[in-house]
Amino acid sequence: VTEEVDERNAKLLKTLSQATDMLAKADEMQVTYTAEIREAREKANAQLAEVRKKAEESIERELSAASTARDARAAEVRAKLDKEVNDKIAAAEPEIEKRKTAFVKETLAGASL
16 A cells, blocks of 8 residues: 555656646747747837838928928919019000090090189
8 A cells, every 4th residue: 555655745746847848848938939929019010110210201201292392383473473463454554544544635625614
């Protein structure tokens, strides 16, 4: 009976020892994997920050180019409108002078009554 108990205790100690070894290995693996996961997250965050920065720079360039194009188009339209107004003023100048002369004559004729 004692022999069986001793044998059983030996098996239990062996199993306990194996379980302890397995737990130690599991702890090591957990530490390793935790470190690897942390490093992977840091790298991913760094890459995400870089991609975000590049995207923001690209958007800023596109906005700047669009703003420049808009300003150029506005200047073009403004110049065209100014030319049209000046052309119409120049074309209307003889009619204005004619009406002005007629108004002055009528006013002077009315005052000399």
